[in-house]
Amino acid sequence: GAGVSQSPSNKVTEKGKDVELRCDPISGHTALYWYRQSLGQGLEFLIYFQGNSAPDKSGLPSDRFSAERTGGSVSTLTIQRTQQEDSAVYLCASSLAWRSDTQYFGPGTRLTVL
C-alpha cells in the first residue's frame, strides 16, 4: 500500500465499552508499533510486533489493553472496559526491519471516551 492506514479515524464511545482499533502497515514491513499520544503530550510506546509476535507487552498501560497481528500484516489494538483516561490519539507505525530503521506513521485514531 501507499502508506500506513488506520481505522477508524475517530471513535467516540461510552465508558465501559470495548473498542477495537485497526492498523494496516506498509506492505512488506515486518515491524509494527503502537503508540498513544494524549493531548499536548509526547508519544507513549505501547507495544511492537516482529512478524506476528509481540516479544514485550510491558508497555501496555493495563490488562484491559491487548493487541494482535495476523498474517504478518494487519494489527488490532483492543481496549476493554474503556475508561475516560484512555482518551487519546492512538498511532500505529511500521518499518521494514526491527530497530535502526525509519518508522512510517499512520494518521492515528482519535479515541474519545465519554
Next chain:
Amino acid sequence: SQQGEEDPQALSIQEGENATMNCSYKTSINNLQWYRQNSGRGLVHLILIRSNEREKHSGRLRVTLDTSKKSSSLLITASRAADTASYFCATEPNTGNQFYFGTGTSLTVIP
C-alpha cells in the same frame, strides 16, 4: 518519565531565521531520530543519526549528536512558515524493546 526531553517546549521565530531544538536522553542508545508532527496526527520521519555519528545533514536540516552529554540538536536553517509543527526526538536504547519519544518542541514560524 520518558527517555527524551526536548528543549525548548515552544519556539516562535520569524521566517528566514534559524530554529534550534535540543533533545536530552538518559541511557545509551543505538540511534536517535527526529520526527515532525502536524496537527496532532501522524508523524513524519526527518532524519536518523547513529550512535557512532556526530553530525548529519538533510537539506535545511542539521542534526548533531553528543553521546558523552546524551544530547542531540536539530537545526532548521532559513525557516519557512510551512516548518510550523511539533518536532520530536526518539531514542532507541541499546537494550530493551522500547522506543522513547520526547515531549516535543512546538515551532511556530511567523511569515
